[in-house]
Amino acid sequence: MKFDTIIIGGGLAGLICGIRLQKAGKKCAIVSAGQSAMHFSSGSFELLGRLPDGTETERPLEVLKQLPKEHPYSVIGEETVAEYAAMVPMFLEECGIKVSGSADKNSWRISPTGERKPAWLTLEEFVSLPDKDSKIGNKALIVNILGYLDFNTKFLADSFEKQGTECRIVSLKLDEMERLRKNPSEMRSTNIARVMDREEVWSKAIDQINSMIKDEDAIVLPAVFGLKDSAIIEKIRTRLGVKTYFIATMPPSVPGIRAQMRLKAEFEKCGGYFFLGDTVKGADYNEDGSIRSIETANFGNIRMYADDFVLASGSFFSKGLTATPFGIIEPVFGIDVKAEDSRDNWFDRYFWNKQNYISFGAVAKNGLHASKDGKTVWNLFLAGSIIGGYNALYEGCGGGTAIITALYAADEILKK
Amino acid sequence: MNMQERNISDNNFEQCIKCxxxxxxxxxxxxxxxxxxxxxxxxxxxxxxLKKGLYFDDTLKYCLNCKxxxxxxxSGVRIGDIIQSARIRFNTESPKLRDMVLANTDFMGSIATKVAPVVNMTLGMKPVKAIMDCTMKVDSHRTFPKYSQGTFERWYKKNVKNFQDSFPRHVSFFHGCFVNYNYPQLGKDLISVMNALGYGVHLLEKEKCCGVALISNGMIDKAKRNAGVNTESIRKSVYERQMPVIGTSSTCTFTLRDEYPHLLGVANHDVRDYIELxxxxxxxxxxxxxxxxVFKKGYKARIAYHTPCHMEKLGWGIFSTELLRKIPGVELTTLDSNCCGIAGTYGFKKENYKVSQAIGKPLFDQIGKLKPDFVACDCETCKWQIEMSTGYQVKNPISILAEALDLISTSEANK
Incomplete structure (x- = not known):
């Protein structure tokens, strides 16, 4: 089966790249081994929160030149990164994903445990705060759903109280939710959201909250609303009347899944082919080292051909990278990977410290080309967290690198 | 006291990261x-x-095995296989009469086809449905698929077997119970299409029910016996007669390829790649x-394609939809990926009827909104469920192809 471009990996980077190419008239296929890390989304995309030396960045675009040369932003070039960063909100909006925030100055999102983290673009139900220590209100009513364990009300209250917000924690008891509690292990955000999305249920929830409000000027709710359609978010805000903060829950992430489903639907609407649950087993190469075709588990003896390939297979979680007794490898094509040789340097025994393994990944040449045995593979491009040379978690730049490298890789293919 | 009876699982549950x-x-x-x-x-x-079998939970029976x-x-964990293997290993409840009737599709079929008009009429009667609902817990909302008068195999031997050797290339056809007992027309359509493409179609030396319903109803010994017979026949077809095996049912095909080694322990690695839809x-x-x-001129149809769960797992929906898209005059929509809820015999059981219909609702609603001329689907039980729940006719892509092809010109083109 022949395509113009085959993208390996169906997460944020793969889908953004696919949509860009498909909209420009290319026939694309995405091969994805299972669902992606968007299911654990924090609700925000970060551009750059910290430099590798730990310095917090307020205005990310102004410090791009201080990044090391192997950082994907440096490979792309700081001016190009800024151009893409300015374009992304509109790109997402066209895919049906509304975001707030700007690349000029970081805003602050509230994490599931109440910490403040630097953010670039934030999905619509979330409020990102202008400053790290912004107060959400004088008095907050933190509302959970009885029996739901992935929303840590006490942690949140502790963190809001540090800024001088007085907090009161209450729980909603809804008959429709009680039946979910028969299986406590499945009292999860998405299952709650499926029930909550019915108007008679969320309406009842709002009535209960309204009856519990005293003099609070802020309401804090878990982000378990609008799995398929975010329209109810605005309705809930209006009905509550008081400033409402939706806070990301522990996984799975309802807003992240909704965004993923939107992007996939957009890709397919533009004519793209999405193959879920399939794995690339091998490839064959042209004489110049470029890729001719790939073989997948499901396609078997029907090979998939393309002019260009994009590797957006992610990092360790999605098996884009694998650790073996002999080192870190990229298992699909065996392309060059940059990693510390000594296992002792892979990780820090103290879990919360900066972990080196997160910065391991494929070597990105100019134009985000991959290389194999030191030689550039001219029709293989890299996008997202498969790329090495940056620590997405420590530097706070995972979402930004995924989106911007994906757009850049797509444009490099279109330029050819 | 031994607290840990086993420490190795047959499946890769260790890969689960609890996401x-x-x-x-x-x-x-x-x-x-x-x-x-x-x-x-x-x-x-x-x-x-793995510690002790007593931790087995009876509620695993609610799993549809949709994968x-x-x-x-x-993380590539074979979750469905883990659940079904646990049911096979630990379930002590023996199948009820109802389950045996539903699961033994070939035994019931071979009797029913002999007296099809009587069986069809009887099963369609309201009092009979009510009695089956009360005594056997087969939900009265269900319409039993009609049995055909005479089997596909008999028709094949009588009408087309004698000239199949005259074609230049050959395949074996795993027809399955549905084609054999309920709807021989699909098998006839397959033969028309394959003959036009220059392929002779042959039956396997011995064909038993693929066993998918036996597995889900706990009749594992019989499922294993069937798997053994089928795999041996497929092996003979592939290696002695040089004929790959094709099927028209996504679930039968999936079972022959993957459920045999994963759930029944019947090795088929040497023939798996030769079993295809x-x-x-x-x-x-x-x-x-x-x-x-070569297609007929003027064929026109607005078709909505439903991808059955096992087709989703095979990853082969694309081949059916691309094939249908090749027909000029076909306007094809691939329906959103949703389970129809029937899951073989699951939806026939009284205790599952409501759940089954609730699962299928998003799919039925989408079909209702689209108003296609008909629905296309590679699975027979999805067909029953969609036809019963939406009123739209469901056709196998092979039957659509048989309708749309100019068979004579296609034969000429492939000589």
């Missing part, structure tokens, strides 16, 4: 709170069951430039 993505895509969880969900029923429960959890899993086989021949299709 809960499987639960998001399970069609049962949102409609049946009694089901603990794929993560708990699968890898989490497996850890306990959507496996398609969604980012007919649409994939034909698509591949076109892709390799080996055959040509």
């Amino acid at each position: 809960t993505v499987c639960t998001v895509y399970c069609p049962v969880v949102p409609v049946n709170p009694l089901y603990p969900g794929p993560k708990q029923a699968g890898p989490d429960g497996e850890r306990l069951r 959507r959890c496996e398609v969604a899993c980012p 007919a649409t994939r086989f034909i698509y591949r021949l076109i892709d390799e430039g080996k055959v040509k299709l």
Whole structure:
């Protein structure tokens, strides 16, 4: 089966790249081994929160030149990164994903445990705060759903109280939710959201909250609303009347899944082919080292051909990278990977410290080309967290690198 | 006291990182709170069951075995296999009479086809439905698929067997119970299409029910026997007669390829790649430039394609839809990926009827909105469910192809 471009990996980077190419008239296929890390989304995309030396960045675009040369932003070039960063909100909006925030100055999102983290673009139900220590209100009513364990009300209250917000924690008891509690292990955000999305249920929830409000000027709710359609978010805000903060829950992430489903639907609407649950087993190469075709588990003896390939297979979680007794490898094509040789340097025994393994990944040449045995593979491009040379978690730049490298890789293919 | 009876699982549950993505895509969880969900029923429960079988949970029977959890899993855990293997290993409840009647599709079929008009009329009568509902717990809302008068195999031997050797190339056809006992027309359509493409179609030396319903109803010994017979016949076809095997049912094909080794322990690695769905086989021949299709002029149809769960797992929906798209005059919509809810014999059981219809609702609603001329689908039980629940006719892509092809010109083009 022949395509113009085959993208390996169906997460944020793969889908953004696919949509860009498909909209420009290319026939694309995405091969994805299972669902992606968007299911654990924090609700925000970060551009750059910290430099590798730990310095917090307020205005990310102004410090791009201080990044090391192997950082994907440096490979792309700081001016190009800024151009893409300015374009992304509109790109997402066209895919049906509304975001707030700007690349000029970081805003602050509230994490599931109440910490403040630097953010670039934030999905619509979330409020990102202008400053790290912004107060959400004088008095907050933190509302959970009885029996739901992935929303840590006490942690949140502790963190809001540090800024001088007085907090009161209450729980909603809804008959429709009680039946979910028969299986406590499945009292999860998405299952709650499926029930909550019915108007008679969320309406009842709002009535209960309204009856519990005293003099609070802020309401804090878990982000378990609008799995398929975010329209109810605005309705809930209006009905509550008081400033409402939706806070990301522990996984799975309802807003992240909704965004993923939107992007996939957009890709397919533009004519793209999405193959879920399939794995690339091998490839064959042209004489110049470029890729001719790939073989997948499901396609078997029907090979998939393309002019260009994009590797957006992610990092360790999605098996884009694998650790073996002999080192870190990229298992699909065996392309060059940059990693510390000594296992002792892979990780820090103290879990919360900066972990080196997160910065391991494929070597990105100019134009985000991959290389194999030191030689550039001219029709293989890299996008997202498969790329090495940056620590997405420590530097706070995972979402930004995924989106911007994906757009850049797509444009490099279109330029050819 | 031995607290840990086993420490090695037959399946890869150790790969589970507890991310809960499987639960998001399970069609049962949102409609049946009694089901603990794929993560708990699968890898989490497996850890306990390895300690002692008494941790086996009877609610695993609510699993549809649709494998959507496996398609969604980012870590490649065979969650559905873990659940079904646990049921096979630990379930002590013996199948009820109702389950035996539903599961023994070939035994029931071979009797019913002999007296088809009587059986069809009887099964369609309201009082009979009511009695079956009360005594056997077969839901009275269900319409039993009609039995055909005489089997496909008999028709084949009488009418077309004698000239199949005259074609230059050959395949074996795993027809399955549906074609044999309920709807021989699909088998006839396959023969018309394959003959036009220059392929003689042959039956396997011995064909038994693939066993999917036996597995889900706990009749494992019989399922294993069937798997052994089928795999041996397929082996003979592939290696002695040089004929690959094709099928028209996505579930039979999936079972022959993957459930045999994963659930029944019947090794088939030497023949697995030679078992294929007919649409994939034909698509591949076109892709390799080996055959040509010539279509009738003026064929027009608005078709909505439903991807059955096992087709989703095979990843082969694309071959059916691409094949249908080759027909000029076809306007094709691929329906959103949703389970129809029937899951073989599951939806026939009284205790599952409501859940089954609730699972299928998003799919039925989408079909209702689209108002296609008809629905296309590679699975016979999805067909019954969609026809009963929406009123739209459901056709196998092979039958659509048989309708749309100019068979005589296609034969000429492939001589």
